[in-house]
Amino acid sequence: MLPWTALSLALSLRLALARSGAERGPPASAPQGDLLFLLDSSASVSHYEFSRVREFLGQLVAPLPLGPGALRASLVHVGSRPYIEFPFGQHSSGAAVQDAIRAAAQRMGDTNTGLALAYAKEQLFAEVAGARPGVPKVLVWVTDGGSSDPVGPPMQELKDLGVTVFIVSTGRGNLLELSAAASAPAEDHLHFVDVDDLHIIARELRGSILDAMQPQQLRASEVTSSSFRLAWPPLLTADSGYYVLELAPSAEPGNVRRQQLPGNATGWAWVSLDPDTDYDVELVPESNVHLVRPQYLRVRTLPEEAGPERIVISHARPRSLRVSWAPALGPAAVLGYHVQFGPLLGGAAQRVEVPAGRNSTTLQGLAPGTAYLVTVTAAFRSGRERALSAKACTPDGERSRAPRPQPPGAGGREP
Template structure:
């Protein structure tokens, strides 16, 4: 666990619509010509994101840019992975056609690892203004960050540097973000540049976000019945005392709404979650030390609501992700940090 701008494209865009194109995917849309800009997707490729969520975000990325014309005088796009070490999937100028961009997004694979968003933002600052990366001078720069709202390092300073350099930032949080942190990170005003939406509902905001990129108009907030309702937005470092992180989602297949870490010792802790709907077939508990790129997976029966994680290192911070696997095949995840106690 978002989604970052007025797609600075509004500076250079004359909205001209051609007849609908015959595209390989259903639901062809009018093409958008005379738009110029470099669009960079900041893609959370870390272990805190489930495979299902990663695939839905890729679909969203393609749907967002699909109507644009691509080329040296049009729109160019690139992807940077958020992981233990930031990685560029492809430079801005590699793909100059819709088909090429579509296939490149489809072929993008999840890297796993840590969620070092701050490092990825610093890396993005270099690539946004690099001839080697295919970036163009004097064209609008747009950052689209789709996030589950979790980062293992600081994002405020590198994000501010990007905005100071003229990059417009749109953020789409798919469910577990700190509103205050993300609203400060997005371009202003936040009601125009920040969206909270479940990963299954990303198509709802696609056209509005794209239109805002082009027209610079305020995005309607009329989708509030589908947007997340926050009970608590902070992730806590958990020690010996029991603490929980809660959120509710107004839909049938919901993310675990409460994640509780308790009975922490130097080498183990208990992970509990709620609710436990009947439609859940199983739970997966993914855990690994921070920082680090190693993780282990526990499979838990869908009727259970807790498990004990053992054989841990003392005085160590862990990222714990609980994923509900529904019988429909859908997955919903919730993440938190937990700390083991000092050894004896």
């Protein structure tokens, strides 16, 4: 009996440890991220529709791995003014979030979705408001399809922060506007469904949310007016497959550029792009070993790089003068300026470095009464430079004068 008693004790201890581990929360491999539900709670939604949407959100969130160090959820109502039902971190389990959603009351009022989106950015998703840095962020907007105020600009600001946007429309809505508001590609992030059929998309949407919460995301950096660099984590190996990378202007989806890369690649730079243009990027991992979903990204190039304009010479002194200029366009892409100056009639040229945040400098050590050629050059991150030149003259210096002879009897008494 003793061996069986020992075995029973060991199994009991293992079970207790397992339960203890479960109580501590999800494992380290659980996805992390912040999930915001934006719920149309305005008077345009009937009480019946609101109750059905509320039930759907509870069904959607219950199985999610919510908890400290994992997923956090928040709910904001859309009405005349945004109203936060509960912030991130208030509830630490799927059941608690589900109960809070089911207890939410309709707020009524106008459908000011844009105002609610701006509130979400400033009060929930911004790091200064306590948002967790470096974790994926997802917005699920449930709407009857309309808004009393503009949605596009504040939604784009959220997407610029890296927020993945899913939209569930229970009304007709404007397909083009909602497609633009959702993350790309719209067919994976926008759902049109009757309020009584919301349960049909619950499983698919939940899986998409979990996929978006994974840190293995395509990202862009070093964006200029004509190029940007892409990076992604290792999704394949050299032996397990290859990547197909596609790029197309958002306004011309048929104008596609493709690049095939080996399975051990983790980055690529697109060049020769148009300035101030939205580009849609698709990274397709091709493998016969395992299925890896494509990743999508929209990147906007910077405005065209234009050099400094309207050089102004001021505060001219015999040995110094001040040079000012209109800053170059595309300031985010400017590394800095250098100002070169030298006498027009020949002589050594000098150079002064000016940081990107300034657009003026004072040139010292000049010669009086001399004409100079001053050239201001903007250096961009792309490696290109733009320059503008102007002439400047220093005034003559004060010359020493001989003392005037004094008339007899002036300046003192004779001895």
